[in-house]
Amino acid sequence: MAITLVIVLLVIGSLLLHYFSVWWFTPLASNWASIDFTVDITVWITGVVFVLVNLFLAYAVFRFRSRPGHKAHYEPENKKLEGWLVALTSVGIAAMLAPGLYVWAQFVQPPENAIEVEAFGQQWHWRFRLPGADGQLGxxxxxxxxxxxxxxIVESDPAGADDIVILSNELVLPLDQPAKILLRSADVLHNFTVPQFRVKMDLVPGMVSTLWFTPTQAGQFDVLCEELCGTGHFAMRGKVSVKPAEQYQQWLAQQQTFAQSQSVPQADITQGQAHYQLCAACHxxxxxxxxQLNAPALAGQSGWYLRRQLHHYQQGIRGTAEGDLYGAQMAAMANTVADPATLEHxxxxxxxxxxVQASVAQGNAERGQRLYRSCAACHGAEAKGNxxxxxxxxxxxxxxxxERQLNYFKQQIRGSHPQDFYGAQMSLVAQSLQTERxxxxxxAYINSLQP
Structure with a gap:
């Protein structure tokens, strides 16, 4: 009797959990309503079967329970029952598979007027590429x-010179325009998912996979990686911004082509030394x-990182958060090297x-080595960067x-700006350091790894 009651309560509880659950589909923002319909069919069929099978199980447990004077009837085969089970199971499976196969046939056949966009996945960030005036990706x-x-990009291929290179994590697409997404991975298996668009496809190293959709709602939507791709998998996020055609064209006109990105001014160390005199006052x-002046060491730091941080200061991505007093000071100074040639010098x-030899923090380096293991996945075992x-x-x-920067990340003084993608990743990781200790x-361990 107790088992019968437990099974019935399990069915009732499951139905209530599903009905009152907050885990429903995100609002649809693409043409793929048919995917929702397919999922709904699967949920209804499996839901009805779940209820019927379990209620029948509860009935059988109660009806044929062990009682004095009753003996079980052994019947190893029942062709009539087996026939009904095979027929009903076949109908149920066909009802679930047929809509899915129909939708899949549409999913892998993009319309001829779809624009092509490349989504490039790499541990643990997204980059994008669009064809230039020639309409072809290099x-x-x-x-x-x-x-x-x-x-x-292969520099010798003429088709790649005018490709639009998007090095941020945000892709902009035009409203109501079909988009074919070419998926490419630099390292391991990733997955491109936009829940509101109902699209999901793996990025497989060594090959190009595709999907397509038509954005039907303007706004900003999350790009997720839903394939475990390493330590930073949870932070591998991007965004798709859908804009009306006119706004999209304005955005597109402001983007840099591959050829333009390769035209880096020739750096002159002598001129750079002259420009550095202003920086020397603090650094x-x-x-x-x-x-004493709250100025970190710059010598030995990677040039690409210094360039990105100076750009972030100039663009207001860094140094504008409440509580970032020293960042606000640096933002003003960064604008003195806004000219690209001056910055390269x-x-x-x-x-x-x-x-230089860094000042060492007070702490337990041996214990810090264990804590650093998750940091090493990105920054390297010797903290040399990557x-x-x-x-x-x-x-x-x-x-x-x-110490100050880690606390800034924990407090979201750094990493809170919507365009500071890598800062946001670091802010998430910094939460693993739960105490001041x-x-x-x-x-202390990082300081023991002197360059």
Missing amino acids: KVDTALISEQNPLG GDSAEGNK LLAYIASLPP YALNAPRLAGLDGWYL DVADVV
């Missing part, structure tokens, strides 16, 4: 990926940093300076500065 080769060529003559001079993972060098930075210990 050839690519992952072996060519570098700081100057993050997508590995020191040898870019060694100055704790400055970075070339800083790159010529030898790394351009491919957008992780800067940590070795050689002063302990006081590292955790921060001090992991910094």
